[in-house]
Amino acid sequence: MAEYLIKNGFVFDPVLGINGDKKDIAIKDGKIVESVGASAKVIDAAGKTVMAGGVDIHAHVAGPKVNVGRNFRPEDKRQATYEPGKGVKRMSGGFSVPTVFKTGYKYADMGYTTVMEAAMPPFYAKHTHEEMRDTPIIDQGAYPVFGNNWFVLEYLKNGEAENTAAYIAWLLRMTKGFAIKCVNPGGTEAWGWGLNCTSVHDPVPYFDITPAEIVKGLIEANEYLRLPHSMHVHSNNLGNPGNYETTLDTLKLAEGISAKNNFGREQVLHHTHIQFHSYGGTTWGDFESRADKIADYVNSQKNITCDIGFVTLDETTTMTADGPFEHHLCELNHLKWANVDVELETGSGVVPYVYSPDVFVCGIQWAIGLEIALLAKDHMRYHMTTDHPNAGPFTRYPRVMKWLMSAKARDEMFAGMKNEDKVRDRTGLSTMDRELSLYEIAMMTRAGTAKALGLSHMYGSLTPGLCGDVAVYDYNPETASDPEAIETAFGKAAFLFKQGELIINDGEIVSNGNKRTLWVNVKTNENTQVERDIALKFNKFYTVSQKNYEVYAHHYVPNPLVFEIDATV
Amino acid sequence: MANIVSDVICPFCGTLCDDLEVELSDDGKKILEVYHACAIGAEKFLHSQAEDRITRPRMMQEDGTTKEVSYEEAAKYTAKILCEAKKPLMYGWSSTSCEAQSVGHSVAEAVGGIVDNTATVCHGSSLIAVQDVGIPSCTLGEAMNRADRVVFWGCNPAHAHPRHMSRYSVYPRGFFTGKGSKSRKVVVIDPRKTDTASLADVHLQLEQGRDYELLSALRVAFRGEKLPDVVAGIPKDQIYEAADLLKSGRFVIIYFGMGVTQSLGKNHNIDIAIGVTRDLNDYTKAAIMPMRGHYNVTGSGEVLGWQYGFPFCVDLSRGIARYNPGETSSNDLLMRDEVDAVFVLGSDPGAHFPISSVKKISELPSVAIDPHLTPTTAVCKLHVPVAFVGVEVGGCCYRMDNVPIESRKVVDPPEGMLTDQEFLEMVLAEVRKCKGV
Incomplete structure (x- = not known):
């Protein structure tokens, strides 16, 4: 394999403590190395920014609800230029729900090399894997959802921790999943009857267990299994005024639990798109930010991480396994509504949404995301996401970086809002003059996310021995003054390496790489009780036989990267 | 003891039953009986065993008779008509696997074809x-x-x-x-x-x-x-x-x-x-x-969705994907004389389309890829018989509720027969040669 030397770039690597120093980065045999021979191909990065490849901890980029979004929104293809195929590239299109090809190309353009699909319904795991397989360049893994799964609800109700863990290990193996995701715990099962759970103490109909018990039980199962990533929660009551209290109630469930794993992960709970969960007020009329309360709490708790879910003020497509929320949203905006309830496991909904800068609620949502990121004390624990495509498309990350790095850019946004005063009044953003550095941005986009995923031994840094995933951006941190340059440069990497292979050369995608699918294979003690329960549920209540449920590697996961864990006791 | 394969998926309708049991001969080469299936599903398995099954491609001659050709010749002819056409219609896709659909889309993208599935006359x-x-x-x-x-x-x-x-x-x-x-x-x-x-x-x-x-x-x-x-x-x-x-x-x-x-x-x-x-x-x-009809029409919509963003009527002829049913739908294109070659796989428009559309197909360079003899294979210039998906080769299929289920191979196809995916890969290679890629 070719050797490369990326010379004289401004390097940002929070793991190594390199903050914009001029350094050379060497790549050989797919890895970052100390040095390479004289024959190595030299990439001149003088005047450019060099970082490890980006790692996205939460995006909806593959699977059934994403595809519902694509197929039921032909108009989305008109929001961005449909690009013809060229060279190694297939034709690609779509804006908020791009095709799989566009997903791969655009992430590569932003210097991202790893992206986690945030919610995989186990019953549809094959679909998720088919899409990930067809997505070029980026490494991917998917989080199966557990928060409304009948096995989990029953085992946790009966206090059977070991059975819960054994079942989760089995399901991760069957679906080739990477982590435990929990969406609106209990609420989506309640949605099977048109109901919801809006606080952590609302009992789930029939199953008679509370969201708090589900969240706590899943955190404990996660640590029992010593998974690379922590339990990944989207808590109850998303998107509603006054929901910050539910969020705090959920976060507090992690108190006193410490991480157990061999992957360098320190948190036991990752709260996703926390912007959507930081709302004050009692109605849309007195809607306001409670970013301060949430950021204060997360700052104080070392065993919690979060990603933000920045609202980008675009027309987009919302999609979530939080079925009742999507129904609620379509009652608000009266746009088209798709819903799929999945037997024994979960549900989901999809609704288009227009975040207008002229609607003050949207303006406040925009401000809350930025507020949280600017109140953060440790950006290793606050991650860049737009909950793609829920708060905005992932292609807007460079724009969010601009807002985070420039008070001037934020003021320009404020000035364009019809209800500027109201948005300034109800949030703390206008009093903040903090501007994040590229060092902090590198934490939010690669170092912090890699660590929270338990993948810091592979990604997120330029430490020799790690994967040769490196991005070079045409951005000179010493001379740049126009905030627009941030958005331009970080949306169009000049060079990108994935596993040591040159993917982007001088701004052009020249290879589709060797994409891998990450999944976790946990060995637990033999558990005949769980085996019997699984067989019984498949015989009686599933409509697919147990033998036809498993995702087999040959077709769906042709290039796996398996994390083997021994959790037997 | 009987030689029984269990949990077999039925490749007939969108119900996609996955609890069939198929009894094989002791050497595993012949299907003897099918359990749990409905009459139609059972027949699909059993008639794959017909002794008089067509096992090699056949080209229609000028005098109306047919002549056996090799798969290589068939792939060359298929690539040639697709490459020479300005706007070839590539229709069907509903009775095959997602793997084959995916290769078909690569062909369509290379030749600038229109990909449409049976939803066009159904859902x-x-x-x-x-x-x-x-x-x-x-x-x-x-x-x-x-x-x-x-x-x-x-x-x-x-x-x-x-x-x-x-x-x-x-x-x-x-x-x-x-x-x-x-x-x-x-x-x-x-x-x-x-x-x-x-x-x-x-x-x-x-x-x-x-x-x-x-x-x-x-x-x-x-x-x-x-x-x-x-x-x-x-x-x-x-x-x-x-x-x-x-x-x-x-x-x-x-x-x-x-x-x-x-x-x-x-x-x-x-x-x-x-x-x-x-x-x-x-x-x-x-x-x-x-209530979706064909066993994998849903899958065709899904694969088209994640690759191009639209579930049917996808026109790739301008180098980008366009979607406008009424304009880019098969029957409208045929009746307006807008297509200049027809490729059919995994469907039978000869039986389902209006006669005026079928006449147009018969007048154009055309190929039908189908295990059966059908009204479509009777009007197309070339018929390429292939293995039965779900009987002789496995592959992913989507049920009417969009749930993916991987169909199973139960027996080998007759000797020397290709699967539709294998044939499409040959066509793709020929197309790439022809386009100089």
Whole structure:
């Protein structure tokens, strides 16, 4: 394999403590190395920014609800230029729900090399894997959802921790999943009857267990299994005024639990798109930010991480396994509504949404995301996401970086809002003059996310021995003054390496790489009780036989990267 | 002991039953019997064993006779007609695996073809309605476990999806429906006294083509507003009763078929049927599901969706994907003489398209890839027989509720026969040669 030397770039690597120093980065045999021979191909990065490849901890980029979004929104293809195929590239299109090809190309353009699909319904795991397989360049893994799964609800109700863990290990193996995701715990099962759970103490109909018990039980199962990533929660009551209290109630469930794993992960709970969960007020009329309360709490708790879910003020497509929320949203905006309830496991909904800068609620949502990121004390624990495509498309990350790095850019946004005063009044953003550095941005986009995923031994840094995933951006941190340059440069990497292979050369995608699918294979003690329960549920209540449920590697996961864990006791 | 393969997937209809057992000869080469399948599904397995099956491609000669050719020659001819055409139509895709569809799309992208599937004459109008108003739906098991109100609108599963009622919708005992059919009230809305209607608790025998009015009347009745004495041939009392029956359910599922998608009103019928479902969600829980026909038409829509963003009628001829049913739909293209070559795989337009479209196919350079002899293979210039997906080769398929299930290989195809995926890969290689890629 070719050797490369990326010379004289401004390097940002929070793991190594390199903050914009001029350094050379060497790549050989797919890895970052100390040095390479004289024959190595030299990439001149003088005047450019060099970082490890980006790692996205939460995006909806593959699977059934994403595809519902694509197929039921032909108009989305008109929001961005449909690009013809060229060279190694297939034709690609779509804006908020791009095709799989566009997903791969655009992430590569932003210097991202790893992206986690945030919610995989186990019953549809094959679909998720088919899409990930067809997505070029980026490494991917998917989080199966557990928060409304009948096995989990029953085992946790009966206090059977070991059975819960054994079942989760089995399901991760069957679906080739990477982590435990929990969406609106209990609420989506309640949605099977048109109901919801809006606080952590609302009992789930029939199953008679509370969201708090589900969240706590899943955190404990996660640590029992010593998974690379922590339990990944989207808590109850998303998107509603006054929901910050539910969020705090959920976060507090992690108190006193410490991480157990061999992957360098320190948190036991990752709260996703926390912007959507930081709302004050009692109605849309007195809607306001409670970013301060949430950021204060997360700052104080070392065993919690979060990603933000920045609202980008675009027309987009919302999609979530939080079925009742999507129904609620379509009652608000009266746009088209798709819903799929999945037997024994979960549900989901999809609704288009227009975040207008002229609607003050949207303006406040925009401000809350930025507020949280600017109140953060440790950006290793606050991650860049737009909950793609829920708060905005992932292609807007460079724009969010601009807002985070420039008070001037934020003021320009404020000035364009019809209800500027109201948005300034109800949030703390206008009093903040903090501007994040590229060092902090590198934490939010690669170092912090890699660590929270338990993948810091592979990604997120330029430490020799790690994967040769490196991005070079045409951005000179010493001379740049126009905030627009941030958005331009970080949306169009000049060079990108994935596993040591040159993917982007001088701004052009020249290879589709060797994409891998990450999944976790946990060995637990033999558990005949769980085996019997699984067989019984498949015989009686599933409509697919147990033998036809498993995702087999040959077709769906042709290039796996398996994390083997021994959790037997 | 009998040589039985279990958990076999039935490659016939969108019900995609996955509990078949297939008994093989001791050497594993012949299918002897098929258990659990309906009559149609069993026949699909058994007739793959026919002694007189066509096993090599055949080219039609000028005098109307056919001549056997090799797969290599067939792939060259297919690539040639696709590459020489300005706007080739690549139709079908519904009776094959997602793997084959995916290779087919690469071919279409290289030659600038139009990819359209059987939804174009089936549930395409449903797909358009979903683009207008969305769709609240669920998996078949969700309905089995919860639904106590089951509506069949313009569909006749007793004949078209023979095991649907026993596996999912009417008879099975689900988690919250422990008494099976006694847990459910079945409503059939159909102008005909179908065999499905004979099993219903309520049969609203509406006037043909008046579905929109009746659906609209139901929405009025849900709201307790006034109705005329008779709507669509149904007295208003019956409509109020039906509305109350649905509203009083814990979980309502509406299944609909070609009776509403291809009759007067088309996609607008589905729009308002989805409106009925949305309305019901204000009172109880409700879902609606199209009864998809071919076993993997749903998969074709899914693969097209993630690769191009549209579920059918995808025109790649301008180097980007365009979608405009009415313009980029197969019959409209054929009748307007807009396509100059036709490629058919996994469908039988010769049997399903209007005769005027079939005549056009017969006049154009054309190829049909299909294990069977069909009206389509009779009019196309080249017939390429291939292995049966789901019998002689496995592959991913999507059920009518979009649930992916991997079909299984049960026996080997006759010696030397290719699968459609293998043949498409040969065509793709030829196309790339021809295009100099």
